[in-house]
Amino acid sequence: MTLTNNQKAIVQTTFGQVTDADLLANRFYNRLFEIDPSTQSLFKHDMAEQRQKLIQTIGVVVNNLGDLSTIVPAIQSLGKRHVAYGVTINHWDSVGNALLWALEDAFGPAFTPDIRHAWASAYGLIAQTAIAAAYATSEESNN
Numbered sequence: 001m002t003l004t005n006n007q008k009a010i011v012q013t014t015f016g017q018v019t020d021a022d023l024l025a026n027r028f029y030n031r032l033f034e035i036d037p038s039t040q041s042l043f044k045h046d047m048a049e050q051r052q053k054l055i056q057t058i059g060v061v062v063n064n065l066g067d068l069s070t071i072v073p074a075i076q077s078l079g080k081r082h083v084a085y086g087v088t089i090n091h092w093d094s095v096g097n098a099l100l101w102a103l104e105d106a107f108g109p110a111f112t113p114d115i116r117h118a119w120a121s122a123y124g125l126i127a128q129t130a131i132a133a134a135y136a137t138s139e140e141s142n143n
Contacts, residue, residue, distance in 0.1 A: 003121055008065040010118035015062045018106065025051035028102035035101075036094035042086055061126055072129060079130030089135065092127045099123055 003011075018024055029047065033040045043050055057078070064071045082091075103119055104111040 003065065003068075003118075003125060007118035007121050010115055011065060011122045012062055014103070014107070014115055014119070015058065020106075021055040022048075022051055024102055024106050025054045027105050028054065028098050031101045031105075032094060032098035035097060036091065039091055039094060042091075061122075065122065068125070075126055075129045076133030079132075079134035082130070083134045087134075089131055092131055096120070096123045096127060 029043075029051065060074070061071060100116060100119060100123070104116065107115070
């Protein structure tokens with residue numbers, strides 16, 4: 001999976017238009033726990049801190065979409081760490097769905113199909129990279 005320059009620009013522009021990042025992160029986690037209740041037990045720390053980490057991580061990824069090779073090691077490390085937290089491959093799908101929902105909720109009608117597709121492609125690329133690293137040595141798919 002690759003991202004076109006147009007998709008990169010769409011993701012970067014729309015992320016820059018987020019007016020309340022904490023609210024976006026809060027909506028994301030609420031939706032994640034709603035669609036996949038098994039994820040809630042994975043978060044044992046302060047959710048305000050977790051929301052901040054989420055937005056920071058998204059920001060780093062979005063800001064580096066022009067040269068993904070600079071962040072591939074960090075994405076691979078993120079995937080490996082999340083296995084240790086108990087994250088399964090299926091959780092990555094839930095996260096993607098919750099992210100798209102939260103973005104659509106935040107942007108309303110301005111969240112066009114092109115914007116949705118760009119974000120879905122960007123998340124898919126990141127998730128594939130993290131999953132490949134996290135489960136590369138495991139015979140167990142953790143489904």
